[in-house]
Amino acid sequence: MFQKVLIANRGEIALRIHRACREMGIKTVAVHSTADVNAMNVRLADETVCIGPPAARDSYMNVAAIITAAAITGADAIHPGLGFLAEDADFAATVEEHGFSFIGPSAEHIRLMGNKVAAKEAARRLGIPTVPGSVGAVRDVAAAETEARTIGYPVLIKAAAGGGGRGMKVARNPTELARMLPIARSEAAAFFGCGEVYLERHLERPRHIEIQILGDGQGGIVHLGERDCSLQRSHQKVLEETPSPALNGEERERLTGLAVVALRDLGYKGAGTLEFLYQDGEFFFIEMNTRLQVEHPITEMISGIDIVREQIRIAAGAPLGYCQADISFCGHAIECRINAENPETFLPCPGRVTDYHAPGGPGVRVDSALYHGYEVPPYYDSLISKLIVHGKSRNECLMRLRRALEEYVIGGIETTIPLHQRLAAAGAFIDGDYDVHWLERFVGDRA
Amino acid sequence: MKIGGRSPPFPDAELIRTLAALLNETGLTEIEYAIGDRRIRIARVPGGAGLATTAAVAALSPLPAPAALVDHPGAVKAPVVGTAYLAPQPGDPPFVRLGDAVTEGQPLLIVEAMKVMNQIRAHRPGRIAQILIADAQPVEYGAILMLIE
Numbered sequence: 001m002f003q004k005v006l007i008a009n010r011g012e013i014a015l016r017i018h019r020a021c022r023e024m025g026i027k028t029v030a031v032h033s034t035a036d037v038n039a040m041n042v043r044l045a046d047e048t049v050c051i052g053p054p055a056a057r058d059s060y061m062n063v064a065a066i067i068t069a070a071a072i073t074g075a076d077a078i079h080p081g082l083g084f085l086a087e088d089a090d091f092a093a094t095v096e097e098h099g100f101s102f103i104g105p106s107a108e109h110i111r112l113m114g115n116k117v118a119a120k121e122a123a124r125r126l127g128i129p130t131v132p133g134s135v136g137a138v139r140d141v142a143a144a145e146t147e148a149r150t151i152g153y154p155v156l157i158k159a160a161a162g163g164g165g166r167g168m169k170v171a172r173n174p175t176e177l178a179r180m181l182p183i184a185r186s187e188a189a190a191f192f193g194c195g196e197v198y199l200e201r202h203l204e205r206p207r208h209i210e211i212q213i214l215g216d217g218q219g220g221i222v223h224l225g226e227r228d229c230s231l232q233r234s235h236q237k238v239l240e241e242t243p244s245p246a247l248n249g250e251e252r253e254r255l256t257g258l259a260v261v262a263l264r265d266l267g268y269k270g271a272g273t274l275e276f277l278y279q280d281g282e283f284f285f286i287e288m289n290t291r292l293q294v295e296h297p298i299t300e301m302i303s304g305i306d307i308v309r310e311q312i313r314i315a316a317g318a319p320l321g322y323c324q325a326d327i328s329f330c331g332h333a334i335e336c337r338i339n340a341e342n343p344e345t346f347l348p349c350p351g352r353v354t355d356y357h358a359p360g361g362p363g364v365r366v367d368s369a370l371y372h373g374y375e376v377p378p379y380y381d382s383l384i385s386k387l388i389v390h391g392k393s394r395n396e397c398l399m400r401l402r403r404a405l406e407e408y409v410i411g412g413i414e415t416t417i418p419l420h421q422r423l424a425a426a427g428a429f430i431d432g433d434y435d436v437h438w439l440e441r442f443v444g445d446r447a
Numbered sequence: 448m449k450i451g452g453r454s455p456p457f458p459d460a461e462l463i464r465t466l467a468a469l470l471n472e473t474g475l476t477e478i479e480y481a482i483g484d485r486r487i488r489i490a491r492v493p494g495g496a497g498l499a500t501t502a503a504v505a506a507l508s509p510l511p512a513p514a515a516l517v518d519h520p521g522a523v524k525a526p527v528v529g530t531a532y533l534a535p536q537p538g539d540p541p542f543v544r545l546g547d548a549v550t551e552g553q554p555l556l557i558v559e560a561m562k563v564m565n566q567i568r569a570h571r572p573g574r575i576a577q578i579l580i581a582d583a584q585p586v587e588y589g590a591i592l593m594l595i596e
Contacts, residue, residue, distance in 0.1 A: 034588070049450075049528055050448060050589055052527075064527070064563075067561055
């Protein structure tokens with residue numbers, strides 16, 4: 001087992017990793033920028049090294065500085081956390097080349113899943129369904145109609161050279177397709193200088209469902225159930241829950257089974273998450289994250305498995321030591337991401353925390369590096385805390401969430417706690433009746 | 448930077464370590480340091496146990512950048528995290544010694560990061576008033592290495 005782990009990250013996730021290390025008797029090295037000298041993870045670490053100025057590219061993404069810090073402190077392994085260098089295959093390879101263990105999957109798997117096109121091809125090869133689409137560009141209306149019949153309506157006409165949602169048209173039937181195709185082509189030509197378009201199944205109200213996987217790279221592989229992360233704003237997850245209120249037992253078994261088989265074939269080592277869109281009983285693979293996820297605590301709450309601890313054990317070469325049948329899920333868990341942002345305009349609000357009181361009591365967990373007097377720096381992500389609640393049932397969990405939000409005091413800066421309070425009282429959320437577009441409407445209605 | 452232990456709860460403790468190390472390095476018998484109405488005096492008691500204890504503490508923990516020097520215009524700071532070397536090669540005489548006059552651009556020391564030797568040069572002319580690191584000492588980004596006055 002490792003004696004000393006360098007944590008190449010900041011904020012709550014760096015603290016989360018520090019906690020796992022300390023519970024395993026492992027010493028920690030916190031690397032930090034000049035802006036994070038007073039951060040809680042830095043104050044608690046056994047050793048600290050300032051590696052650069054505030055800009056992340058010069059500090060938290062500065063590979064040479066991180067490797068040097070590992071060398072001068074004599075660390076055995078580097079945990080990249082999430083974001084920054086966590087999914088940088090070259091970084092993972094460099095860490096290993098310098099004789100340190102990388103706490104994460106192999107560079108090869110990070111690279112494979114980092115390329116969205118290659119990842120989808122790999123998923124199809126591994127037997128995982130992806131959003132159906134045309135093979136290459138469609139030449140004319142007749143070809144488009146043939147493709148659309150196979151794909152299934154409604155279809156999305158997308159510009160081959162496009163991106164960012166521009167030049168996309170929805171067709172619900174052959175008549176609409178015949179009418180929209182020429183428009184889409186001329187728009188594509190106007191926007192992107194290339195009139196090529198292709199078709200893809202349009203999902204109007206999908207949910208975002210993801211499966212947590214742990215593999216030891218030695219044949220041991222398990223899933224830790226799903227997470228429903230459909231409550232999103234600008235493609236950022238806001239609140240996550242597990243189990244998903246939308247899945248039935250048969251669907252859950254099918255999806256988790258598929259994920260486990262696919263990653264066993266791949267020989268996957270470490271923690272990973274397969275993300276899917278789910279609609280009308282069908283699942284479509286979108287991407288795989290080859291790292292720890294922000295929302296991992298809800299899975300820990302219902303499975304009783306410490307995912308960070310498992311990442312470290314696996315990186316040290318230990319086998320899982322348990323199989324799927326040994327894992328049982330208990331109750332329901334919800335996580336609220338609390339950002340230093342105005343809850344209506346979502347403008348970031350860095351500054352000094354003048355009052356701090358974290359909720360407690362049964363079934364409440366707070367993953368946060370905040371403290372009274374802490375100065376939230378303006379240089380990084382606005383996520384400052386994760387409130388995680390667990391209950392025997394979804395209803396108990398919701399009641400607990402409301403009272404925990406009532407208790408939480410973060411003074412001096414604006415936070416998204418009021419948004420979560422509104423959400424926790426919203427009928428559609430209480431009923432579990434929401435899709436990936438619901439939150440945007442919910443927030444927009446108010447504005 | 449803290450290596451091999453937890454940060455002292457008060458900046459004073461760091462300051463005392465810094466001063467104690469300076470006492471050893473310069474061979475002085477006494478240093479008095481005042482900021483506002485706060486005053487710290489570090490004295491060498493001939494043959495006493497006091498200094499030995501202080502020096503041992505200083506040796507255990509690499510020096511943090513003394514807060515008072517951060518804004519000093521003559522402070523030479525580490526541009527990267529790495530290992531500082533005072534001489535071009537092991538066994539060679541150091542680039543500079545305490546009290547040496549230096550010209551702008553003159554090499555002062557090396558900070559090695561990932562086997563790359565980064566030569567640190569004087570950013571202004573003057574005299575080497577302080578050398579705050581030992582040879583082969585790990586230094587973090589922004590650490591104050593020397594003071595030119």
